[in-house]
Amino acid sequence: xxxxxxxxxxxxxxxxxxxxxxxxxxxxxxxxxxxxxxxxxxxxxxxxxxxxxxxxxxxxxxxxxxxxxxxxxxxxxxxxxxxxxxxxxxxxxxxxxxxxxxxxxxxxxxxxxxxxxxxxxxxxxxxxxxxxxxxxxxxxxxxxxxxxxxxxxxxxxxxxxxxxxxxxxxxxxxxxxxxxxxxxxxxxxxxxxxxxxxxxxxxxxxxxxxxxxxxxxxxxxxxxxxxxxxxxxxxxxxxxxxxxxxxxxxxxxxxxxxxxxxxxxxxxxxxxxxxxxxxxxxxxxxxxxxxxxxxxxxxxxxxxxxxxxxxxxxxxxxxxxxxxxxxxxxxxxxxxxxxxxxxxxxxxxxxxxxxxxxxxxxxxxxxxxxxxxxxxxxxxxxxxxxxxxxxxxxxxxxxxxxxxxxxxxxxxxxxxxx
Numbered sequence: 052x053x054x055x056x057x058x059x060x061x062x063x064x065x066x067x068x069x070x071x072x073x074x075x076x077x078x079x080x081x082x083x084x085x086x087x088x089x090x091x092x093x094x095x096x097x098x099x100x101x102x103x104x105x106x107x108x109x110x111x112x113x114x115x116x117x118x119x120x121x122x123x124x125x126x127x128x129x130x131x132x133x134x135x136x137x138x139x140x141x142x143x144x145x146x147x148x149x150x151x152x153x154x155x156x157x158x159x160x161x162x163x164x165x166x167x168x169x170x171x172x173x174x175x176x177x178x179x180x181x182x183x184x185x186x187x188x189x190x191x192x193x194x195x196x197x198x199x200x201x202x203x204x205x206x207x208x209x210x211x212x213x214x215x216x217x218x219x220x221x222x223x224x225x226x227x228x229x230x231x232x233x234x235x236x237x238x239x240x241x242x243x244x245x246x247x248x249x250x251x252x253x254x255x256x257x258x259x260x261x262x263x264x265x266x267x268x269x270x271x272x273x274x275x276x277x278x279x280x281x282x283x284x285x286x287x288x289x290x291x292x293x294x295x296x297x298x299x300x301x302x303x304x305x306x307x308x309x310x311x312x313x314x315x316x317x318x319x320x321x322x323x324x325x326x327x328x329x330x331x332x333x334x335x336x337x338x339x340x341x342x343x344x345x346x347x348x349x350x351x352x353x354x355x356x357x358x359x360x361x362x363x364x365x366x367x368x369x370x371x372x373x374x375x376x377x378x379x380x381x382x383x384x385x386x387x388x389x390x391x392x393x394x395x396x397x398x399x400x401x402x403x404x405x406x407x408x409x410x411x412x413x414x415x416x417x418x419x420x421x422x423x424x425x426x427x428x429x430x431x432x433x434x435x436x437x438x439x440x441x442x443x444x445x446x447x448x449x450x451x452x453x454x455x456x457x458x459x460x461x462x463x464x465x466x467x468x469x
Contacts, residue, residue: 082379103382107374121349149251155255158293202427227296232272299412301449313341328430331425345405352368434464439459442460
């Protein structure tokens with residue numbers, strides 16, 4: 052069966068009426084209509100969105116799909132792209148405009164999010180050892196100590212705090228620096244450049260100065276490995292660090308914040324986790340299933356005709372996979388309650404970290420961060436209550452690829468409402 056293109060199957064834009072824990076009902080409607088539905092992209096391309104779990108996995112693991120060209124879907128606030136008036140969106144987080152030198156442009160061209168095949172495999176292999184399950188376990192004690200420091204920090208700010216900005220963001224950024232090899236005294240500069248808005252040139256200037264500083268100061272970190280790798284030139288090293296410093300950190304902060312909201316708005320699930328703290332490990336998978344950040348992942352484009360789930364996808368068609376929709380597909384998760392948040396669910400296999408060769412590099416370390424952050428929060432503040440969370444209301448997407456924004460998560464540490 053080929054893709055239907057005539058009405059009512061004209062290309063659509065992504066809906067904007069959803070929230071992390073209550074996605075737009077339009078996604079569920081699309082999922083029931085078919086494994087693939089038409090979707091418009093910002094350059095005018097009419098492609099598809101995969102909403103069913105097995106179709107999504109098939110796309111993500113099929114080498115006949117390429118990360119090139121980089122295309123972003125049309126979102127609810129984008130009304131200028133119907134005739135291809137906008138250039139292709141960059142597959143990197145949004146940043147302040149400004150000139151970028153030739154070396155920076157060359158490094159940007161090697162963005163892992165835009166590479167396939169041997170190019171992608173070479174750069175991914177260069178950093179994977181520091182993000183293995185073994186390395187995640189090795190980092191656990193450091194992460195636990197750092198999280199305890201953040202709990203102390205929360206106490207000084209309380210009784211009312213923002214769990215996103217005052218807690219989750221620091222945990223994710225400090226862990227990022229630790230694993231990558233950014234010294235503690237550079238943490239304020241890292242936050243100013245990679246958490247707050249800055250230009251690409253400012254980021255590369257920081258990376259180059261850091262590489263010069265670390266050249267004679269090796270450690271157990273990504274920067275040391277990259278500098279010692281004889282197969283990488285300086286352009287490749289700087290490009291990999293540019294991506295790693297800007298990617299992943301925000302999704303960990305988002306997941307800590309969203310897991311907190313999920314528990315504080317589902318008292319029966321919170322009580323179950325307090326009664327059985329060991330349940331936190333599988334619960335982390337459920338946090339990522341039901342609170343996935345990516346409405347759609349970076350699009351993949353067919354290099355030849357591909358048939359999936361009885362649908363023929365023509366060569367040159369871009370397909371955006373929706374983890375939010377796939378993670379609630381009753382065909383995979385069961386017909387009874389796939390939309391519900393349940394810390395006892397076996398949620399392994401979710402697409403919260405993507406899937407396949409472009410899946411999240413840091414997902415094992417991220418699991419430790421999320422697990423440790425939520426455990427410490429519940430242990431430290433038995434009367435923790437939610438005052439308000441911006442993510443309980445629809446917000447603009449945080450990035451053109453279509454990701455949810457965590458937003459402020461205002462909580463009372465002692466249960467008071469004043």
